Amino acid sequence: MVIPPPEPKIVTFDFQERLRFEYRENNFDFNDGVNSLTDDSWLLQRARVGIKVSPTDYLSFYVQGQSSLELDSDRPNEPGVMGAEGDDAIDLRQAYIKIGPKDLNITIGRQILSYGDERLIGAFDWNNLSRTFDAVKFHYGTKDWSIEPLPPPWWWPTVTPSTTATSLTATKPGATRSSAASTSVLQPSARWAPPPTSTPCICMRNTSRAIPTSSRWAPA
Template identity: 30%
Template structure:
């Protein structure tokens, strides 16, 4: 802790001297080559750009992250989990080194340590993974093409389907081969990968062939009328998959499109996709539609924003009919409906109005209200990781409940970020039919230091 505190004050003290560039969610997307022209004696700039050749074409760049989170739940899992009066702490450490050899070769290595303390039950590997090789890949580059080989994070679109899983304690990765093409108005990725499941001990996240994941994702920009247009195909094969309708091998294909645009005043994100394939001895037919539309009063002092999100996500129509209609969100962001992460995007219909405003340039308040229903009665309620929380056979009501959340975010500078969040979930009829059905109250605090 002393070392982290020293690092923090060292970074803050040199902020006024450092040239500014924003940190990326995908840290391998950061580029510090511009510091080759830096002539200052700033130690932080040397950390981000350390030349290893006389012409400075070959260089090393170092970076990392420390994140502390505290959570307290009343009636976790709607009263089904053991009571925990003291709450628990999650800590995540990330550190990376990025080596560039000219314009055509690059390698990136990142370690991750995720720790959990104080949980009433044994923490899952998503909460606790003591130390592991999170990313290790090489890039072979030409002007427009990059071939990336090795363990890497994947993230596409709005992260509804493929995400780094930023909110949970342990980010996710894939052992993959990916070919990337980039031009002024098009980015196209084609990849084949194996998912890396998290394990709790030291350097035990080895190669695993239990889940294969492949696909192609194209993002077009500067399109008339719609502005931005994504189209994609994603395929997955799991040796062992579980849904409310049964267990078995799953091969699923997803074809979808996304239209989105962001202006100072209006923002919209519309997405739809269809899934087909095979599960156990039956066929798959599933779908989802989503919309996120918001308006920002840009010229108003606090720049308030109001918006509405809504999603329709298919569920299974009938038990034992040899046809699975449950949508599979693949590898979504962990906090799909807020940091509490109570419900996953399966068999779901939700309406989600929200608003936010800037109290100052660095302090933002946001609030949202979510209404949840099961899409179909003959399918269950799922967690974010796909685990069946309650079978559809446990109750007949479609009403899951209502969720009210509020958050205060303070960005001190580009290095340090604070967040306080509170969530109240009012259990609906289905939760009361299927289990204890108690209301949940969650409070969470986050502090993140990046360098």
């Protein structure tokens, strides 16, 4: 008796819910005589829901939304200010189209990029907001290795000092978003500018079981 292979799923849903309680005491300035906003406890909540549509083996669409909240905290609601995770009630985390087979494909749109130990490029998933990238990714791989050239970004954020509590996100080139409340702590202000270089990068990844997985960046 031959069991037929399962039929491919055209539409797939995914859902994730994460709760994390944190308690911190005297980890901002190591001074017991100062009661900082970070000397507090709070509950981090994060929910994600996504849908993937794959009409063929060579074409797929994926969209994922995310809700991230820091509950019962005295820290600012702006992400990154005073070390706060911040609140983002609803946002678009991923939205991309993938064209091509498993070994040779291109992914266009907002997506997760993860290389090496993620010090430079990675999802940073411990953070409640996490991190994704608007990118075009080419992928070619075999059983033992893969290569992913990435074109250079058209714009990226640069950081300048500021004496006001500001957000680390910008909506478009030349625009900034900042809060009106001032603080005595110097906070960075983000603005969009052309990249200092236009050199694309290539990631070479070893996927052999005999050798530990590794990633290496090199100029294209």
